[in-house]
Amino acid sequence: MKFLLLAICLGFIGCQSQQSDPAFVVLLDSAPKGLDPRFATSDASAKIVGLLHAGLVSTDTRNGTPELELAESVEQPDDTTYLVKIRDDVFFHDGTPVTAQDVEYTYMQLGSDLVKSPYAGTSRRIKTFTVVDDKNIRIELKEPHAPFFTDLSMGVVPKAQCDGHKECPGNPIGAGPFKFVSQEGADVRLAAFDKYFSGRPKIDEVFFKTVKDDNTRLLALLGGSANLVQNAVAPIMLPVVEDTPKLNVESDSSFKYTYIAFNLEHPILSNLLVRKAMAHGINRRAIIDYKFKGRAALATGLLSPAHWAYEPNVEKYPYDPEKAKQLLDEAGYPDPDGDGPKPRFEIEFKVSASKFRKAMATLIAHQLAEIGIQVTVRSYEWGTFYNDVKSRNFAITTLQWPSVLEPSLYRWIFHSSNIPTPDNRAAGANRGAYRNSRVDELLDQGNRETNVEKRRQIYSEVQQILARELPYISLWHEDNIAVMKRGSEGYFITPNARFEALKQTSFSAADE
Numbered sequence: 168m169k170f171l172l173l174a175i176c177l178g179f180i181g182c183q184s185q186q187s188d189p190a191f192v193v194l195l196d197s198a199p200k201g202l203d204p205r206f207a208t209s210d211a212s213a214k215i216v217g218l219l220h221a222g223l224v225s226t227d228t229r230n231g232t233p234e235l236e237l238a239e240s241v242e243q244p245d246d247t248t249y250l251v252k253i254r255d256d257v258f259f260h261d262g263t264p265v266t267a268q269d270v271e272y273t274y275m276q277l278g279s280d281l282v283k284s285p286y287a288g289t290s291r292r293i294k295t296f297t298v299v300d301d302k303n304i305r306i307e308l309k310e311p312h313a314p315f316f317t318d319l320s321m322g323v324v325p326k327a328q329c330d331g332h333k334e335c336p337g338n339p340i341g342a343g344p345f346k347f348v349s350q351e352g353a354d355v356r357l358a359a360f361d362k363y364f365s366g367r368p369k370i371d372e373v374f375f376k377t378v379k380d381d382n383t384r385l386l387a388l389l390g391g392s393a394n395l396v397q398n399a400v401a402p403i404m405l406p407v408v409e410d411t412p413k414l415n416v417e418s419d420s421s422f423k424y425t426y427i428a429f430n431l432e433h434p435i436l437s438n439l440l441v442r443k444a445m446a447h448g449i450n451r452r453a454i455i456d457y458k459f460k461g462r463a464a465l466a467t468g469l470l471s472p473a474h475w476a477y478e479p480n481v482e483k484y485p486y487d488p489e490k491a492k493q494l495l496d497e498a499g500y501p502d503p504d505g506d507g508p509k510p511r512f513e514i515e516f517k518v519s520a521s522k523f524r525k526a527m528a529t530l531i532a533h534q535l536a537e538i539g540i541q542v543t544v545r546s547y548e549w550g551t552f553y554n555d556v557k558s559r560n561f562a563i564t565t566l567q568w569p570s571v572l573e574p575s576l577y578r579w580i581f582h583s584s585n586i587p588t589p590d591n592r593a594a595g596a597n598r599g600a601y602r603n604s605r606v607d608e609l610l611d612q613g614n615r616e617t618n619v620e621k622r623r624q625i626y627s628e629v630q631q632i633l634a635r636e637l638p639y640i641s642l643w644h645e646d647n648i649a650v651m652k653r654g655s656e657g658y659f660i661t662p663n664a665r666f667e668a669l670k671q672t673s674f675s676a677a678d679e
Contacts, residue, residue, distance in 0.1 A: 195377045197210065198352075202215060205284040207322075218343050221236050221237050237253055237323060239255075247309075253270070260342070267299070267304045270304060292309055311617055312614060313622060344670045369673035381404070391413060393652070398648055405460055417648070423645050423664070425466070426466070428639055429562075438499075444490075444495045444538065445538075447485070449535065457530075458530070459643070469630075477630075482634040495511055510541035512541070517547065517562075517564045520552070557592040574622070575614050578613070581597055581610065656673050
């Protein structure tokens, strides 16, 4: 495969020409869906928005810990009050200063009848928002909400441009390190912002080009027409780029979390012994070695081992097919014909149409067949697949949470109040209908508690319960992988795979 791809590249006209675009070219595997931070829910949009728009704080950091950005200081005199001072040296791309009025508009209009942002919950938590003066704000919440500090990472938009409109009209204007130049279809061009408070980026222009085909992205890298691809080269293809002198491959741990979700209302999967048997029947380490070339870490739950709230002492499910068979026997699903061809039961595994994810699911199905479970893998285009997941129209499925920074995400996923209904499929992400009153209680406490050590204890118990009751099979935390053209310097990988490092990255045209 490696030699075939190299041969194709040598015959591909794009591989023979040097990069003509003077910009730093970043290839994306999906198109951004809007550049207004109040509506940026897709991964591609969020990555570009993070460079265009700055928030009071930023979570796009080296270790995922929130840091001040537009805010000079954020003080919390009590559990519900936040005193924010905005820096004096922060400006929008049109040269106007960022003011408290802009911040008030950005936050307090999220839940308005006009804007109706997906992040409207943030404004609904605010009891009063007081503009003390142009650079000082006092925010009082209706009740303590521990994740509110990270909520302050919402990109601030200029009131003068956006007021009276659902989305900001005209070209996007933010206060981030790069300003908008143009957008043609799915491709976006940005330029360095001279007045960015921490210094003008070293890169003059960044060009985000959407290339959905895996092979085309790889060929662009090999041919020198791209500077950076992050998490958009299949791990199985990495040996090709690692052996290419003009490319560097860097990887680091991430907060991504891949899992198998159960429909807990399914007559078979409602049995905990069955779920535990399936967990023991999947050889996750072999899949990591084969499919990810070792570039992933085994997961024990939603949180990565690098996360401050991670609890290592939970029930684990090492690969043990004999134990899996024993658990299935105890669950009432004995093997009907010993080592014969008949399965203990049959089940459907729904996945997206991604070739990589489908191949991974097929491998898992093969492993589960070894313990007597016949698994049929069915793949669907994303819209159909995701609607089925939200409608609980699945037995088992696999998905990924791309960036688990704030442990309050547990509430969105596992609180019984967040189980989608036929009338409201967007009610929450508890799509498998998990119910546990103690977990509900803990998750409510975790959202209110602002003391970090007490929160750690709360989420420790949450992780222990979920590992025992197994609404998800935790699979792995995939590494973030960046492939860069040689000559790029200063780039680093953040746990949430954003492009924060482009603020300080440089590249030498002489190395092209």
